[in-house]
Amino acid sequence: MELLFGGCVLVVVTLTLGIGLGVGLSCEGKFRCGTSSRCISISAQCDGIVDCEEGEDELSCVRLSGKSSVLQVRSEGEWKTVCSDEWNSALGVSACKQLGYARYVESSSLPCSSIEQDFQNNLISININRSGLQQAIKIHNASHLSKTQCSSGRVTTIKCLDCGTRPRFSRRIVGGNVSASGQFPWQVSLHFQNEHLCGGSIITSQWILTAAHCVYGFAYPTLWALHVGLIEQPVNGAQALAVEKIIYHDRYRPKGLDYDIALMKLAEPLIFNGYVEPICLPNFGENFEDGLICWISGWGASEDGGEGSVSMHSARVPLISTKVCSQPGVYQGFISSWMICAGYLEGGTDSCQGDSGGPLACEDMAVWKLVGATSWGQGCAERNKPGVYTRITQSLYWIHLQMEVSREGET
Numbered sequence: 001m002e003l004l005f006g007g008c009v010l011v012v013v014t015l016t017l018g019i020g021l022g023v024g025l026s027c028e029g030k031f032r033c034g035t036s037s038r039c040i041s042i043s044a045q046c047d048g049i050v051d052c053e054e055g056e057d058e059l060s061c062v063r064l065s066g067k068s069s070v071l072q073v074r075s076e077g078e079w080k081t082v083c084s085d086e087w088n089s090a091l092g093v094s095a096c097k098q099l100g101y102a103r104y105v106e107s108s109s110l111p112c113s114s115i116e117q118d119f120q121n122n123l124i125s126i127n128i129n130r131s132g133l134q135q136a137i138k139i140h141n142a143s144h145l146s147k148t149q150c151s152s153g154r155v156t157t158i159k160c161l162d163c164g165t166r167p168r169f170s171r172r173i174v175g176g177n178v179s180a181s182g183q184f185p186w187q188v189s190l191h192f193q194n195e196h197l198c199g200g201s202i203i204t205s206q207w208i209l210t211a212a213h214c215v216y217g218f219a220y221p222t223l224w225a226l227h228v229g230l231i232e233q234p235v236n237g238a239q240a241l242a243v244e245k246i247i248y249h250d251r252y253r254p255k256g257l258d259y260d261i262a263l264m265k266l267a268e269p270l271i272f273n274g275y276v277e278p279i280c281l282p283n284f285g286e287n288f289e290d291g292l293i294c295w296i297s298g299w300g301a302s303e304d305g306g307e308g309s310v311s312m313h314s315a316r317v318p319l320i321s322t323k324v325c326s327q328p329g330v331y332q333g334f335i336s337s338w339m340i341c342a343g344y345l346e347g348g349t350d351s352c353q354g355d356s357g358g359p360l361a362c363e364d365m366a367v368w369k370l371v372g373a374t375s376w377g378q379g380c381a382e383r384n385k386p387g388v389y390t391r392i393t394q395s396l397y398w399i400h401l402q403m404e405v406s407r408e409g410e411t
């Protein structure tokens with residue numbers, strides 16, 4: 001009897017605790033600190049004052065939005081577009097740092113009326129009187145923000161990296177579908193214990209983006225070596241780049257297909273030379289239309305169950321809308337907001353085993369952007385089974401957050 005009673009108390013205690021924790025975890029209408037389960041008010045997020053133990057409430061407070069990379073800051077629970085009045089390049093350096101970039105290229109301004117409607121409201125300007133402060137600050141620090149009329153009517157756009165160009169690629173006809181030198185200078189070959197296992201894309205001089213399923217269970221930097229700037233798979237002894245850190249999305253599960261994204265940080269930064277170049281990340285809210293012709297590339301198999309290729313192959317594939325890709329007979333019930341489909345419903349051209357993690361790249365006004373990372377498909381190139389890619393616009397917060405956190409403490 002006593003035992004039974006004890007048991008009951010235990011159950012009740014666990015239940016209350018469980019429910020209590022559950023409520024704590026949801027943090028309804030509040031911001032939840034990642035590591036603890038503390039909840040703080042939304043207005044305390046991105047206000048320039050650290051409230052969470054690890055400072056999570058002051059991360060991801062800046063983003064670039066829309067086709068023209070307009071700068072937005074989060075404040076009082078909303079994203080606001082930064083007016084170009086009082087803007088200067090020192091602020092640009094801080095903004096790029098907060099996005100996780102090591103560098104800053106340039107800022108410019110655009111008439112507010114020329115950007116996407118969604119980003120036109122809610123303008124803010126950043127005023128800093130004491131120039132000495134500028135290096136250290138985070139630009140969203142509330143004491144420097146003010147609601148504004150934005151008298152110039154212009155908003156700030158910034159560029160943190162020269163990316164998405166192919167300076168060494170000359171448009172000649174390529175034999176079959178073997179890639180030409182310099183055609184996909186952002187393509188990386190990820191070697192696991194000296195063998196090509198997956199693809200990846202160069203997104204900055206230090207970061208390679210790939211799929212979580214490529215590294216899950218093997219996220220130990222010393223097991224990996226990266227090769228860049230190549231067409232033919234390297235023979236033994238070819239120079240390989242060391243990995244310093246591997247991060248995959250913490251919600252990725254090997255049984256699932258969502259959150260299939262990972263980053264590898266290189267031990268030494270890359271030197272860009274035309275054969276090795278970064279691809280641009282898209283911006284928040286950028287839309288890539290169905291039917292847009294993009295490119296996939298890699299050293300994957302040329303048929304389902306086949307061997308990997310010695311030379312890098314590439315193919316043109318159109319983007320497929322989620323609506324079409326989720327139809328019965330295609331991937332009904334499987335396509336989430338973290339995925340984007342590309343390829344042909346009639347089959348014939350697709351990515352395949354060994355291409356995973358590699359780029360789905362689309363050209364947009366002479367700049368190449370990373371729209372997807374090769375993730376999964378049923379078989380390869382089968383009818384009604386196009387390739388499915390991790391949707392990069394959905395992953396931007398995660399990507400920038402990882403890069404930002406990893407830069408903290410750097411000067």
Ligand code: ARG
Binds near residue numbers: 350356376377379380
């Ligand atoms: N999961 C595969 C890999 O690890 C890539 C699959 C892509 N499949 C497709 N049919 N597009 O390499």
